Amino acid sequence: MSTMTLDGVGVTDPDFESWVTARGGGLLRFAYVLTGNAADAEDVVQDALSRAIGAWPRICAADDPDAYVRRMVVNAHTSWWRKFRRRESPVAEVRTDGSEVTGPPAYDDRLWQACRRLPEAQRTAIVLRFYEDMDYAAIAAITGVREGSVRSRVSRGLDALRAELGDHDHERGTADE
């Protein structure tokens, strides 16, 4: 196994390189649904990985480095520092092809935009619950709040989505299942 040094910090290659190659795509997908746009997705993944490099030997020693780095991505997304630097608010998807909107957006598009407008804590809980398919205990662990708080965030997030979509007639969620 070759070893390189970066800025005085020993980084063992190809472990980090090969891990990023294998998992990077999945991390970007996760970050995209978490942040709501490609630029922020790349930003938080790069940020998390840039911090992971220095601690890579320790992270590798963990049973589940995937979970560890995924948690770093969540932290990067929810970091108050990032909130400070990212002052823009989520807006509807910018159309870059010059085309005009000819009709009401599809249900899934409206649902996605509603997701993007959720408060950050609720959106994070919704993404971890329904995209990552994590249970409440795991979400509580990854976000550092109590399980009851996670259940509340998921429930409130779903309620907010239903309200935005005028989906009042839909059956109430069974998020506890």
Add this chain to the structure above:
Amino acid sequence: MSDFEKRVRDTLAGQADKAPGDASGLADAARARRGRRRTAIGGAVVAAAVVAAIPLGLALVDRGDSGGRDSAARESTSPDTGAADPASDLPEIPDGWRWESWRNVEVAVPGDWRDGSAYDLCIPGAPNQPAGNISRDAYQADFEPDVEGTASCPQGVTFLAGTPKEPIAAGDGVAKRVSLAGNTLDVVAADQETLDQVVASAHEITETDSLGCAPSIEFGTAAFGEAEGAVTMCDYVIGGYGSDRSTPVLDSSRTLKEAQGEQLTAALTSTRTMANAAKVDPGCTLSKGAPPVLVHRLQVGDVVLVDIASSDCGGTQIVTGDGPQQLDYALLDAVDPATMSLG
């Protein structure tokens, strides 16, 4: 799972396909970013070294701790400022223990209990897990050791505002809930002696904590100046813990390691006074509904070096003895907790 929840799941999965597809450059990009961050900090340190007279005249003292924001960083050593030693009235605590403060209360904990959420410290399989953790209200941690498969520390202190509804969980250890000065301290220890010592040490902060940090401050208003000695970082939150929108309330305090202090010192030397400083309100009042703002106050003894807010809060974000300063990213990077813990 309801139909609506399935729709949410499918929508998220479908949107994920729109994520940037090329992950081949991620590792290089991450390395470059890390390099930039380190270069920025290193550059600031070098710049400071060539300044003949360091404006703030800080002489930093290494406390010899090994972590970022944890453990021995709060071992008390009086800075050489002639200021009264805030630790002089504190009860004696066992060797190797340290003080942890939050809002208007302070408690002594074993040195191997670290500051941070259980997920940060005790994720299953994580290396170097501490014996316990110190969890603050904003990062309520599940350290019940009987919840297998979740992040948990076997011992710890959880600071909570008010009185929680949930019962305290002792797991395999012993536990006690302490009500003190409007707060709750949930203490879980492996043995009765440790529990008793932690509980007995808990006290209300009347003036300052063991490191000289007041339970609340007024942002941008202090006896700003220059001093030599160990640099203490007092962390405050505005708008958190049910407090009002203008009063920074104590979240934690620590003595900086030498390297951290050097970064901050160097960054402080490069700040520039705002052109319209005389017209700038140095205060910090959150608008209605705004999220909480963190405030760092760096001080040496009772001399305050700088107040830094994590976000714009109606006035300015950085105030020193020279008044409101221009926003300086080197300084902001230097107090970024993520950089300090892993950088």
